[in-house]
Structures are given as structure tokens and as C-alpha cells.
Amino acid sequence: MKPASTLEVWLRGPLPEIPALLQPVAHALLQAREEVEKIAGGFPNEKLWERPVGVASVGFHLQHLTGVLDRLFTYAKGEMLSPSQLEWLANEGKPQAGQASFEELFQHFSQQIDKALAQLSATDTSTLLEGRGVGRAQIPSTVLGLLFHAAEHTQRHVGQLLVTVAVVGRNVEGKVQNVDL
Structure with a gap:
């Protein structure tokens, strides 16, 4: 049998501090972090904002992953976004101070x-089944709906990030450089 650390997070067992019904959300977020961490040390920073064939850049995905988690978890608490959260949203996809490297x-x-x-x-x-409003329009959701969406949205963008990393990390011979997927 493989060591637990080599298995996907959801196969390693329950996280003791997380309620049972929220284990899948926590597992998905931890899996996302591990997948992104694998490429954190080797990605060339000069390619952070490249947009191959017009798709979102690696930098955008990393900013968006952070921002969307913050926003969805804020809504799950029943709160509106703060000015700093709105500023983060407005600046996703743009280089910012303190965000110059992968x-x-x-x-x-x-x-x-x-x-x-x-x-x-x-x-x-x-x-978990309590209603929560999303955005200024207060589109109806629930605590569980927001937490689940945060997990699946994170996984979706990590997948897009990994593909973009593979594309912009290729050298002229078509080999992936500095990226271990």
C-alpha cells in the first residue's frame, strides 16, 4: 500500500477539525493547494502574465483562486464584500505589488x-441550509451551496492553471521546462 502522503487528499481520511459534512470541501481545497505547490518553485516569473491564445494568464488564475475563495466564504458568513475585497476583484489579472512572482x-x-x-x-x-445572498443583487444560495461552489470553482481553476502553466512553460523545442506536472 502507498504511503498516505502519496494519495490524493480525500483518500487520506477525515480531517479531525473539519465537520463531517464539510470534509469534501476541505479535501478539495487541500488537494488544490498541493497541486499548485508542485509548480510553485519552478515556474518562470517572466511568463506569469502571458496569455497564450488569449486564455487567462497564470497570474490571473492565482489571483482569482485567492479572491474567489475569499469572496465565497465571505458570502457564506452572510457578509457583504469589503472595499479591499472589491479592489482585489477589480485588479485580478493585473500585476500588483507583493504579487510579482509565482x-x-x-x-x-x-x-x-x-x-x-x-x-x-x-x-x-x-x-448549512440557511439562505445566503451572493453579490450586490443578493442572488439566493445557501451556506452549503457557497462552500461547495468554492471547492469546485477552485478545482476548475487549478485545472486551467495547470494547462496554462504547461503551455507557457514550453521552450522552443516543445518540451516543458521548469514545470513538473
Whole structure:
């Protein structure tokens, strides 16, 4: 049998601090962090904002992963976005101070996952079906709907990020350089 650390996160067993109903959300977020971390040290920073064939850049995906987790978990708490969250949203896809390298952007994402896990551990499962509004229009959702969407949205963008990393990390011979997928 493989060592637990080589298995996908969801196969390693329950996380003791996370309520049972929220285990899939936590597993998905931790899996996303591990997948992005694998490429954090080798991605060439000069390619961070390249948009091959017009798709979103690696930098955008890293900013968006961080921002969307923050926003969806804020809505799950029943709160509106703060001015700083709205500023982050407006600047997704643009180089910013403190976000000049893959590593810096990964650290923001990793810290946001830590915040999300702390919120999951403190979530009263009796509130999961409570209604929550999304955005200024207060589009109806639930606590569970928002938390689940945060997990699946994170996984979707990590997949897009990995493909973009593979494309922009190729050298002229078509080989992937500095990227271990």
C-alpha cells in the first residue's frame, strides 16, 4: 500500500477539525493547494502574465483562486464584500505589488486556504441550509451551496492553471521546462 502522503487528499481520511459534512470541501481545497505547490518553485516569473491564445494568464488564475475563495466564504458568513475585497476583484489579472512572482501569488492562495479551513472548522453544520445572498443583487444560495461552489470553482481553476502553466512553460523545442506536472 502507498504511503498516505502519496494519495490524493480525500483518500487520506477525515480531517479531525473539519465537520463531517464539510470534509469534501476541505479535501478539495487541500488537494488544490498541493497541486499548485508542485509548480510553485519552478515556474518562470517572466511568463506569469502571458496569455497564450488569449486564455487567462497564470497570474490571473492565482489571483482569482485567492479572491474567489475569499469572496465565497465571505458570502457564506452572510457578509457583504469589503472595499479591499472589491479592489482585489477589480485588479485580478493585473500585476500588483507583493504579487510579482509565482511564489508570492501562491503564498496568498495558500493563506486563503488556511482561512477557509479555519472557517470550515468553525462552521455550525445546522446552518448549512440557511439562505445566503451572493453579490450586490443578493442572488439566493445557501451556506452549503457557497462552500461547495468554492471547492469546485477552485478545482476548475487549478485545472486551467495547470494547462496554462504547461503551455507557457514550453521552450522552443516543445518540451516543458521548469514545470513538473
